[in-house]
Amino acid sequence: MTTKIIAFANQKGGVGKTTTASEVAENLSQQLDKKVLLVDLDPQASLTSIKYDMHEMIADRKLNMTNVMLGDCGIEDVIVNVKNNLDLAPTTLQLSDAELNLVNTTLRELVLSKSLKKVADNYDYVLIDCPPSRGILTVNALAASDYVIIPVQAEYQALLGMQLLKKTIKDIQGQIKPDLKVLGYVITMTSHTNHSNETSEQIKNDEFASLIEVPRMIDVADASIANMSTFEYRKNNKAGIAYMELTNKINEL
Numbered sequence: 001m002t003t004k005i006i007a008f009a010n011q012k013g014g015v016g017k018t019t020t021a022s023e024v025a026e027n028l029s030q031q032l033d034k035k036v037l038l039v040d041l042d043p044q045a046s047l048t049s050i051k052y053d054m055h056e057m058i059a060d061r062k063l064n065m066t067n068v069m070l071g072d073c074g075i076e077d078v079i080v081n082v083k084n085n086l087d088l089a090p091t092t093l094q095l096s097d098a099e100l101n102l103v104n105t106t107l108r109e110l111v112l113s114k115s116l117k118k119v120a121d122n123y124d125y126v127l128i129d130c131p132p133s134r135g136i137l138t139v140n141a142l143a144a145s146d147y148v149i150i151p152v153q154a155e156y157q158a159l160l161g162m163q164l165l166k167k168t169i170k171d172i173q174g175q176i177k178p179d180l181k182v183l184g185y186v187i188t189m190t191s192h193t194n195h196s197n198e199t200s201e202q203i204k205n206d207e208f209a210s211l212i213e214v215p216r217m218i219d220v221a222d223a224s225i226a227n228m229s230t231f232e233y234r235k236n237n238k239a240g241i242a243y244m245e246l247t248n249k250i251n252e253l
């Protein structure tokens, strides 16, 4: 099986990118026995703080994605093991400085893509958690990926920036990565309000497919603190079941 690389992108923050990447990584690695690498490409480092000991990383000055994006080392030098079948390329807040420096690098859109070539064969899936922007880090993630999944919150404001994100994706398909495929939306944090239902309907009518709807459930946040998927944490939770359904769809790619 060839390695599949998937980016989780949306320039809006707080829409469930990190949660979705983490849920899928946990389910693929722990439920389906796949080898998974999670790449934290968000300077806010929320994935790293969930999956790894940030304090230890900073205290030991461990190499991380900042160094990789600056060209100081390869991604193989920063990867850490989280648990059986699941590895992480962690990051720190300094990645935002790297973002500024990247502006002057030649082929700056391809730094991640090139770096991943060395390690991708070791994994069934590489999942990239993007920052809440359409800047050079997200461009690097999309340029390195075979697929992109767009987590989007079921609220009106979520749709406002969508045209811009689509333009970024289409630019990448046109200029850098013609075979980048949009898998579709993950509609997150739905509730039983008219507003939520109407927004979900609107998203479902979009040109991109809607993959799953994930209800807002406190177990999702609790599972992430426990470093598990919601499916593993609470078997019958609807959000956990939805994320397992998404994982199965990804497993069939």
Ligand SMILES: Nc1ncnc2c1ncn2[C@@H]1O[C@H](COP(=O)(O)OP(=O)(O)O)[C@@H](O)[C@H]1O
Pocket (backbone or CB within 6 Å): 012, 013, 014, 015, 016, 017, 018, 019, 020, 046, 132, 188, 189, 190, 214, 215, 216, 217, 218, 220, 221, 224, 239
């Ligand atoms: N289905 C859900 N139910 C409840 N809380 C959720 C759910 N999905 C995400 N969250 C919470 O919402 C917050 C934002 O999610 P996160 O994945 O960090 O978004 P992003 O990475 O897009 O900024 C987090 O605190 C997360 O635990």
Ligand SMILES: [Mg+2]
Pocket (backbone or CB within 6 Å): 017, 018, 019, 042, 046, 047, 129, 130
């Ligand atoms: Mg995030």
